[in-house]
Amino acid sequence: MSIASRQGGLWLVGLWLGAAFAGSAAETNTVSQAAPRRPNIVLILADELGGGDLGCYGQKRILTPQINALAMRGVRFTEFHAGAADDRGAREMLLYGGAPGAEGSNQVRSVAARLKDAGYHTGYIGYWGLGASGSPAAAHGQGFEEVVAYDSRAHARDLHADHLYRRDPHTGFEGAVPLIENQARGQGVYVPDLLTQAAVRFCRQNKPEPLNRFRPFFLVLSYPVPAAAGAYRGPIPETAAYADQGWPEAQQAKANTITRLDQHVGELFAELDKRGLTPNTIVLLTSSLGPDPKGPPEPGFFESTGRFGLDAGGLSEGRLRVPLIVSWPFWTRSARTSDLLTSGPDLLPTLLEAARVELPKDLPGISFLPTLQGRDQTNRHTSLQWTVAAEAGAQSYALKQGRWKLIDRGGETPAELYDCVADPRESKNVAEQNPGVVRDLLQKRSQSAALGPHGDKAVPN
Numbered sequence: 103m104s105i106a107s108r109q110g111g112l113w114l115v116g117l118w119l120g121a122a123f124a125g126s127a128a129e130t131n132t133v134s135q136a137a138p139r140r141p142n143i144v145l146i147l148a149d150e151l152g153g154g155d156l157g158c159y160g161q162k163r164i165l166t167p168q169i170n171a172l173a174m175r176g177v178r179f180t181e182f183h184a185g186a187a188d189d190r191g192a193r194e195m196l197l198y199g200g201a202p203g204a205e206g207s208n209q210v211r212s213v214a215a216r217l218k219d220a221g222y223h224t225g226y227i228g229y230w231g232l233g234a235s236g237s238p239a240a241a242h243g244q245g246f247e248e249v250v251a252y253d254s255r256a257h258a259r260d261l262h263a264d265h266l267y268r269r270d271p272h273t274g275f276e277g278a279v280p281l282i283e284n285q286a287r288g289q290g291v292y293v294p295d296l297l298t299q300a301a302v303r304f305c306r307q308n309k310p311e312p313l314n315r316f317r318p319f320f321l322v323l324s325y326p327v328p329a330a331a332g333a334y335r336g337p338i339p340e341t342a343a344y345a346d347q348g349w350p351e352a353q354q355a356k357a358n359t360i361t362r363l364d365q366h367v368g369e370l371f372a373e374l375d376k377r378g379l380t381p382n383t384i385v386l387l388t389s390s391l392g393p394d395p396k397g398p399p400e401p402g403f404f405e406s407t408g409r410f411g412l413d414a415g416g417l418s419e420g421r422l423r424v425p426l427i428v429s430w431p432f433w434t435r436s437a438r439t440s441d442l443l444t445s446g447p448d449l450l451p452t453l454l455e456a457a458r459v460e461l462p463k464d465l466p467g468i469s470f471l472p473t474l475q476g477r478d479q480t481n482r483h484t485s486l487q488w489t490v491a492a493e494a495g496a497q498s499y500a501l502k503q504g505r506w507k508l509i510d511r512g513g514e515t516p517a518e519l520y521d522c523v524a525d526p527r528e529s530k531n532v533a534e535q536n537p538g539v540v541r542d543l544l545q546k547r548s549q550s551a552a553l554g555p556h557g558d559k560a561v562p563n
Contacts, residue, residue: 141318141382141432141457142305142318142382143320143321143384144323144383145322146387147228148363148389149189149229149390150329151360152389152392152393152401152407153392153410153424154408154410155404156170156173158427159178160408163357164361165343165361165364172427172429174436174437175431177427177438177439177474179425179427179440180439180440182423183422183424183445184392184445184446185447187417187489189391190232192391195446196447197212197213197232198450199449199467212244213449214245214246214322215244217245217453217459222319222320222457223308223314224320224321225248225308226241226251226321226322226324227249227250227251227321227323227324228251228258228297228326229251229255229258231258234253250297250300251267258326259330259333260293260330261292261293261336262284262336263284264286266296267279281296289337294362295339295362297325302369302370304321305377309379320453327359328356331355331359332397338362341361341362344358344361350399352400382430386426386427387426388424389424392421392422392423393406407420408420409526414528417490417509419507422488430474433475434474440470442470442482444468446467447465448467449467452469468482485501487499487500496511502522503543505521505522506520506522507520508540508544517543519533519540
C-alpha cells in the first residue's frame with residue numbers, strides 16, 4: 103500500500119493536484135526544442151541530512167533501504183560539499199551555480215531557467231527558501247514553470263502546514279491553496295507525503311512521449327526534513343522498528359522523518375520504473391547542508407556526520423560535507439564510489455552538459471559528468487573555500503586543500519589548521535606544528551579571493 107493511501111484525507115488534496123497538473127500533457131505538444139535523447143532530471147534535496155544519516159554511508163540504526171538501493175544503482179560521492187556555509191547560500195550555489203545577483207556574474211540564471219530555454223519542462227516542489235511566494239525571487243520567477251511550495255523557511259518547519267503556495271501555468275492559477283485537514287491546527291496531512299504525491303504526478307504528466315515531442319523534464323523535490331524534525335508539531339508517521347527503542351523524542355522524530363523520506367524516494371523511483379523513465383532519468387539526492395552543530399536534535403546521537411566532526415562549527419566537515427548520490431542507468435555503472443572533490447556549484451555545469459546545453463564561460467563549478475560516465479576526469483578542483491559572517495560581524499572563512507583545512511575566524515584570532523585525514527573530527531588545531539602549510543594556504547586564500555566562496559580548479563591545457 104502506498105504512503106498516500108495510508109495517509110487519511112489525502113483524497114482532497116489529490117483532487118486539487120490532479121486538476122492543477124491536468125494541463126501538462128496537452129500544453130507541451132507545442133514544444134519542439136528538446137532532442138528525444140536528452141535525459142530527464144530529478145534533484146531530491148533534503149535539509150540538514152548528514153552523510154552519516156544514510157545506511158549507504160555507514161548509518162546503523164536509521165533504516166534507509168530505498169536510498170541504499172539508489173546508491174547501488176549509481177555513483178556515491180564521498181567528497182561532495184555544500185557550496186556555502188549557510189542554508190540560503192548553499193541553495194543558491196546548488197540551483198544557480200553561484201550567487202544570483204552578483205554584479206557582472208554569469209551565474210545569475212538558475213539551472214532551471216537554462217534548461218527551460220533548452221526545451222525542458224521545469225517544476226519545483228517543496229521548500230524553496232530563496233524568495234517570498236509570489237515575488238520575482240520565488241521559484242516561478244527563476245525558471246520553474248510549475249510550483250508547489252512552502253512560503254518560507256519558517257513555514258517549512260511546519261510538517262502539518264495549513265496551506266501551500268501553488269502556481270500552475272496551464273490553468274493560470276497562482277496563490278495559496280488551503281490544506282483543509284490541517285486548518286485550525288489540524289494534523290490530517292503530513293506535508294512531505296503530499297509533496298511526494300505531487301512529484302509522482304509531475305513525472306507521470308510530463309513523461310516524454312510523441313504527444314509532447316519527447317520534451318524532457320527537470321524537477322526539484324525539496325523536503326524540509328530532517329531539519330524540521332526539531333521543530334515539528336503533530337504526529338510524524340512512525341516506523342514500527344523504532345517503537346520500542348526508547349530513544350529521546352526528538353531523536354525518534356528525526357529517525358522517523360528520514361525513514362519516511364527514504365520511502366518517498368522509493369515511491370518516486372517506482373513511478374519512474376512504471377513509466378519506463380528510469381534508464382534515461384538522472385536522479386540526484388543530496389542535502390543543502392549537514393546537521394546543525396547547535397541542533398536540535400543533537401547530531402551525535404546517530405553519528406549523523408559519520409566520522410566527521412562538528413567541532414569547527416559552521417565551517418566543519420560535518421556541516422559542509424554532505425551526501426550526493428547520482429543514478430543514471432543509461433550511463434552510470436552500478437555501485438560505484440567516487441572521492442572526487444566536488445561542491446554545490448558543480449551541479450549546474452554537470453546537468454547542463456548532460457542535457458547538451460552549452461556551458462557559460464567562467465563558471466566557478468566544474469562538470470563531473472566524465473566521472474558519472476566512467477571517463478577520465480581531467481578538470482578538477484585543487485581547493486574549496488567558504489566564507490561566513492560571524493555573530494560579531496567579522497567574516498570567517500575556510501579553505502580546504504588535500505588533507506588540510508585552514509579556518510580563519512577574522513579579527514586578531516590566529517588561523518587554525520586541521521588535518522582532515524588524521525583528525526576528521528577537526529578536534530586538534532595543528533597550526534603551530536605546520537607554520538609553512540598555514541603560510542601557503544593563507545597566501546592561496548589571498549590569491550583566490552576573487553573566485554568567490556567556492557574554490558580553485560585545475561583546468562587541463
